[in-house]
Amino acid sequence: MAEFFQTTIHDYFNYWVYVILMMIGLWAVIAKNNLIKKLIGLSIFQTAIILFYVSIGVKDGASIPILHHHDPAAHAVSHEESHHKEGHKGDDSAAHKEPGDDKGDNAEAHAVNPDLIANPLPHVLMLTAIVVGVATLGVALALSQRIFKEFGTLEESELLEQLKGGNVDG
């Protein structure tokens, strides 16, 4: 049981959360009769996608995707290596590219280790998606306001009834 928990829930926890959240949103979009409630469902659905994207960029033990300003490789080097580098510390960051390090290939010694920095790409994609999501939600709310103005209701069944009866004004 504990092993089952470890392999199915613990390691895949983020996917469980995203699937459950997404299904809550999907259910609201399908089953709810009120347009505003459908919009809430749509927003929950969107949040689930955002959560999914951000969670796949997570790396265990990694730092945020912002490098050290003067020494980009500072995250990536082990403790003694960073101690070894203290001598260079006063130099401009360009100095790190110059050869002369006794470690051989200097570019490699100062390269950022990707395993220690979280994946920036999902963050970028979701950053714009969140703001665009707010803007498009605004459009959706504007449309619902307009529908309410025209029909006096936001219930889907009543709207369909009115449309069937040809009771469309304006």
Place this chain on the structure above:
Amino acid sequence: MITKVLATFAVVITGALLLYGVSDFPAFGDPHSPANAGVEGGAPSISNYYITKSYEDTKVPNLVTSVLADYRGYDTMFETVVIFAAGMAIFAILRVFSDEDDIEPNETHSEGNTFTDGDHSRIIVGTTVRLVVPVIQLFALYVVAHGHHSPGGGFQGGVILGASFIIIALAMDLDAALARFSEKSYFRLASVGILIYAGFGVLCQVLGSDFLDYGILQKIFLTDGPEMARSHSMLGVEVGVAFTVTGIMFAIYANLSSRGTLKSAL
């Protein structure tokens, strides 16, 4: 009722299928998952390229900003255009101009709503907002301007700046906010934002490079190399994004809260 049963049925089936697929996914936090490190034997991971080479290419320590505004600059430009288009759509859908034709004249026109009119219930909130708004706006400008060194950027700073006007509208009333940030100015600001972003792209073309290939702008910024020119250009386009987001966020609130009349909101 039958709809809800069918919906539950469909949702449970879909969820079960998705959860069945989960077992093939990489574990949470795996640094060598395909999304993080690329597929074995396949193309090298673009994410790892960003992490390892971004600072060399652009001299921007915040990888999110460098990917957002440079590597994926074209994408970000059109994300900004989407926000602008959303603002235009709300304007087209909701905005009404004539006072008489207002379909639901539900509220008396801003009676006793302004802070100066001495509505006691609003004094504490209004004063607090007056004190807090300059700090919020300063922080927003910091978030925009410092976006390539710390968490932040045009989208985040623009939203904070837009929210600072929304809080004025909430605490006092919409007229008070519109007196500080009128309809004319927020749409103007939003358009200027897009213009700045696209202008950077066109400027690069004029100087003989590709659209939004900021490296060539070292001729204008007089930097040592293309890297610093990229860094400066990123700040420029982030400011453009912030302008657009600020304007449209407030436009959305102003139109929605007043049903397009821009009078007597909420």
